[in-house]
Amino acid sequence: MTASLTVVRTLGRSDVAHDILAELPEWFGLEKYTSEYVEAADSYANYVAASADKVLAGFRPPSVGEPELKLPDALGILLLRQRFPTSAEVHLLAVRRAHHRAGIGRALLGQVEADLRARGVRLLSVKTLGPSRPDPDGYDQTxxxxxxxxxxxxxxxPDLWPNDPCLLMVKVL
Structure with a gap:
């Protein structure tokens, strides 16, 4: 992971979600699903990763005042959905292609996990495409x-999502 990486929690960064997902059509290329993720950014907790030397130093939730985070400075985003006090779900985790395998996804998850543990959450889940689906798009890597x-x-x-098997994965915090 880059030492100069900052991960912040905020809300409503649908612009960041849209911009990053547009770079990843092999994973998020169906407009219907991309639109759902972008809309979810308005209601789920957003964790955004950026270089620490960017404007994120003064990043605050929208209720306090949005900073001037420029879209290219956002390197990754994680949307977190919490349905119950003891569990939460990674609804979306996306990192700009040029920054894959640079520790940004791990940094986002690390911050989320620390925040959840501090609140007494004990289980984190994620859904992704299942292994029974042929893998031309790299979901084995995911x-x-x-x-x-x-x-x-x-x-x-096999039937949770239309035409695609869903794999449920969990992590004890």
Missing amino acids: RAFYEACGFLPVEEF
């Missing part, structure tokens, strides 16, 4: 990333 971060595969649901 699953390997989550496994390397401590997530365990729980069950593959």
Whole structure:
């Protein structure tokens, strides 16, 4: 991970979600799903990663006042959905292509996990495409990333998503 990386929690950064997802059509290329992720950024907790030397130094939630974060400065985003006091779900984790394998996804997850532990949350889950689907788009790498971060595969649901198997993965915090 880059030592000069900052991860901040905020809300409503649908602009960041849209901009990063547009760079990753092989994972987020269907407009229907991309739109759903962008809309989710308005209601779920957003964790944004950027270089520490960028404007993020004074980053505050929108209720206090948005900083001048320029879209190219945002390197990754994680949307967190919490349905119950003891569990939460990674709804979206996306990192700009040029910064893949640079520790940004791990940094985002690390900050989320620290925040959740501090609030007494005990379980973090993520859903991704299941291994029974042919893998021309690199989802083997996605699953390997989550496994390397401590997530365990729980069950593959063949019919949860239209035409795609869903793999539920969880991590005890």
